[in-house]
Amino acid sequence: MSAVHVIGAGMTQFKPHPTVEVHELARQAAWAAIESSGVRPEDIELAYAGHAYQGQCFGQKVLLKIGMTGMPVVNCENACASGASAVWGVVNAIKAGQADIGIAIGAEKLASAKGGFTPLVADDLESSMGRVMPSVFSMMARKHMDRYGTTLDQLARIAVKNRRGGVRNPYSPWRDEITVEDVLAAPMIAEPLTRLSCCPVSDGAAAVILASDRVARRYTARPVEVRAAILASGIRNGVGMADDHSEMTIRAARRAYEVAGIGPEEVDLCELHDPFTIAELVHYEDLGFCAPGEGGRGVDEGWFDIGGRVAVSPSGGLLARGHPLGATGVAQIAEMFWQLRGEAGERQVLGARVGLAHTVGGGVTQIEAGATSVHILVG
Structure with missing residues (x-):
């Protein structure tokens, strides 16, 4: 092949x-x-x-x-x-x-002009009863906070980091940085997630x-070589997406690393599925960038900043760019292409050689989610 x-x-x-x-x-x-x-x-x-x-x-x-x-x-x-x-x-x-x-x-x-959440899926049981993604990720946040002691400040720092990337990205509309205080004081969407903890509609x-x-x-x-391209779907569980980890992401990532012959410690930058701050933190752990429960500490210590262990969402991610659903996964690959060729301008991760792109999609009653993808690219 x-x-x-x-x-x-x-x-x-x-x-x-x-x-x-x-x-x-x-x-x-x-x-x-x-x-x-x-x-x-x-x-x-x-x-x-x-x-x-x-x-x-x-x-x-x-x-x-x-x-x-x-x-x-x-x-x-x-x-x-x-x-x-x-x-x-x-x-x-x-x-x-x-x-x-x-x-x-x-x-x-x-x-x-009307605004609002992503349209509900009428033929899915939980969606037809009013499940929207902010509520799903708010439950995820509470589970992770209760189990590991993750704090509101740690979640807010992810939004601050990603906005910093977005300000430096000409494909993002934002030109003003934000602070932890801004994130915590923003209007509440689904406790504990404020408006600045959620991706904008775009x-x-x-x-x-x-x-x-x-x-x-x-x-x-x-x-830029696509060393691994993995697609997986969710398995039946009792909580849907509202858990403190993503089994399907863990499974897809392990397979991608195996196919690519690369371990998580070799990844220089990552564009992952961060529609909410808690999603980014959980996926640090799912993708093997740190152990379960260590995501909050990693945020505090700068592990996921440009210049840290692995630069996560240097483009600003979904939190800064927004999440037009069908565009996101391709945009991540485009960002990898520019980064691995040294063409990412002010958001460039210096010396980047290996990049990972990750998405999760689809709320489906009784399974974690509809699909997840992991692509590993090498420049």
Whole structure:
């Protein structure tokens, strides 16, 4: 099977885009990725497009705007892991010899004048009864705090760290840093999570061009290898997502490390699923960056800052960029591409060689969640 490399990436700014429709956002990201790669549109052999709420034949509608028709197009809906699932699909198609060059696109429009949470899933029991994600993660926070002594200040410091990254990221709308006091004093959303403990609602799109080992160096002398691409789904449990760890993330990460031949101690930077501060802290532990219960101490001691053990969410993550569901997983791969090539500007992790991208998506009654992905990239 061929090795697979990222050879180009593009992204829109993540923020409310009230006057730009979703297919146009995705077109902008896809065209930026194509231009950055040097690939001719007609040389792209297949596409996977991730989204959660954007309707039928989404990818075909996006690519039509560029004049790309006739190729195999797979549309992926896997909740928050939709974009990552698109990347996973292209990687495996290239590995299987079905193509040498493919594009993964992710996009979503969630912002509206009415505001509110991600739409409820009417055909899921708990969602139909009013389960929304802030309540799920508030229960996760309480469990972790009760079991390990994690503090509100530690959770708030994650929001502060990620906003710092967002301020330095041109794809994030924020230009003002925040303090621990700001986070704790913000309006309460789902106790103990305040508004600044939660990702903002945003629209956006991202795209990456992937190529086989056979052709990647025709386009760039600095391709970034996708060393592992793992997708998993949740198993039946008694609490859904509201636990102090993510079994499916632990399982997917172990497999990714095995496939990549890399341990967590070798990861230089990580873009993980941080829609809420507690999610980032829990996933430090799930991904093996520290032992269970040590996440709070790691925050206090700067283990996850740029310059620490592993730089987590140097882009600002979901907490600073926002979380347009289908776009997030592809945006993480784009960020890895720029970081591992030393092209991330003020948020650059110096000397970064190994990156890990992680998403979790979908509330499904009686299982932890619908999907999780772990990609390990090497520059």
